[in-house]
Amino acid sequence: MERKLKGGIIINRFLRPKESVLQAEKMQKAFLSLGVDTDVVSDGYLHALITDNKTACDFNYDFVLYLDKDKYLAQMIENRGIRLFNSYKSIDVCSDKAQTYITLCKHGVPVPKTMFAPLSYMKDDKYTEEDYSGIEKNFSYPMIIKECYGSKGLTVHLVNNRCELESVLEELKNKPFLLQEYLGRYKGVDIRVIVIGGKVVSAIKRQNKNDFRSNVALGGVGEKIELNKDFKALSERVANLLGLDYCGIDILIDEFNKPVICEVNSNAFFEETEKVTGINIASLYAKHIINSIK
Ligand SMILES: Nc1ncnc2c1ncn2[C@@H]1O[C@H](COP(=O)(O)OP(=O)(O)O)[C@@H](O)[C@H]1O
Ligand SMILES: [Mg+2]
Structure with a gap:
C-alpha cells in the first residue's frame, strides 16, 4: 500500500492577520479533500538552528507549503531535503521588490522605470x-x-x-x-493574475476608487476579467523565469495599454480571486503540489 503523504503548512508566528490564517486553513482543507494530512505550524527560532556545524531543522514532512517569506528558515527546510512550495530561491527573489525588477529586467520583461x-x-x-x-x-x-x-x-x-x-x-x-x-493612466487599477504550475488559472481587475493602490487590504475591489494573450503569455513567462509553483502577479497597464510587471507575490492571498471568479484556487494549488511530489 502507498504510504500516506504528510505536509507542513508554515505561517508567520507574529504576523497572524485573519487572511493568513484563513489561507492556511483553506489549503489544509484542500489537501484533506485530496486525502493528504497537513499540520499548520508557526515558524520561528525553535525550528531553525545550526549546531555542530549542521542544519538542525526539526521538520519531517514530505513537503512544506511555505506561507511566509522568511528566507532563512526556507533554506534550512530545503537543506533537509524537503520540497518547499515555493522554493527558497523563488521566495527570495520575490520578497525583495528591487531584486524582482533587476531579475525581470535582465530577461527583458517590461517593468516600470x-x-x-x-x-x-x-x-x-x-x-x-x-x-x-x-x-x-x-x-x-x-x-x-x-x-x-x-x-x-x-x-x-x-x-x-x-x-x-x-x-x-x-x-x-x-x-x-x-x-x-507612476503608471497612472488607470488610477488605482491593476490586474492580479494567479499562475499555478506555469499556467494562468485566474485573472481579476482590482480597482480602488479612493486610493492609487489597488490592494484589497486598502479597499481595492476585484472584478473577473478575460486576460488577453499578451498579458497571459507575459504572466506565464514571469512565473517560469522565477521558478514559481504558485504566484500572484500584479500587472500595471502603460499608456499604450501594454502590460508592465508591478510585483510578483510568491505568497499571494487568493480570497478575493476565489470570491469574484468562483475558481477554487486552494484546490488547484494543492493538486499541483501533490502531483509535483509524486
Ligand atoms: N509604479 C506604479 N504606478 C502606478 N501604481 C503603482 C505603481 N507601483 C505600485 N502601484 C500601485 O500600488 C499597489 C501596491 O504596489 P506593489 O508594488 O504591488 O506593493 P505591495 O507589495 O504593497 O502590494 C499596486 O497594486 C498598484 O495599484
Ligand atoms: Mg502588490
Whole structure:
C-alpha cells in the first residue's frame, strides 16, 4: 500500500492577520479533500538552528507549503531535503521588490522605470540637492517610492512634490527602497493574475476608487476579467523565469495599454480571486503540489 503523504503548512508566528490564517486553513482543507494530512505550524527560532556545524531543522514532512517569506528558515527546510512550495530561491527573489525588477529586467520583461536608493546606515545621513535633482531629472511628479520589502500596499507612497519627496526620503533613509515612475493612466487599477504550475488559472481587475493602490487590504475591489494573450503569455513567462509553483502577479497597464510587471507575490492571498471568479484556487494549488511530489 502507498504510504500516506504528510505536509507542513508554515505561517508567520507574529504576523497572524485573519487572511493568513484563513489561507492556511483553506489549503489544509484542500489537501484533506485530496486525502493528504497537513499540520499548520508557526515558524520561528525553535525550528531553525545550526549546531555542530549542521542544519538542525526539526521538520519531517514530505513537503512544506511555505506561507511566509522568511528566507532563512526556507533554506534550512530545503537543506533537509524537503520540497518547499515555493522554493527558497523563488521566495527570495520575490520578497525583495528591487531584486524582482533587476531579475525581470535582465530577461527583458517590461517593468516600470525604477531607480534604486543607495543604502544608508546612519540616522544622521543627509540627502543633498544633488540627490533630489538627480531624482527629479529621471522622474516627474507624481512619482512612486516603495520599500523593497512590504505588502498590502503599506510601504508604497505616491509623492506629489519636492516637499513630499524630502519627507519620504527622510522617513525611509535607513531602509532599502526604490523610486519609480507612476503608471497612472488607470488610477488605482491593476490586474492580479494567479499562475499555478506555469499556467494562468485566474485573472481579476482590482480597482480602488479612493486610493492609487489597488490592494484589497486598502479597499481595492476585484472584478473577473478575460486576460488577453499578451498579458497571459507575459504572466506565464514571469512565473517560469522565477521558478514559481504558485504566484500572484500584479500587472500595471502603460499608456499604450501594454502590460508592465508591478510585483510578483510568491505568497499571494487568493480570497478575493476565489470570491469574484468562483475558481477554487486552494484546490488547484494543492493538486499541483501533490502531483509535483509524486
Ligand atoms: N509604479 C506604479 N504606478 C502606478 N501604481 C503603482 C505603481 N507601483 C505600485 N502601484 C500601485 O500600488 C499597489 C501596491 O504596489 P506593489 O508594488 O504591488 O506593493 P505591495 O507589495 O504593497 O502590494 C499596486 O497594486 C498598484 O495599484
Ligand atoms: Mg502588490
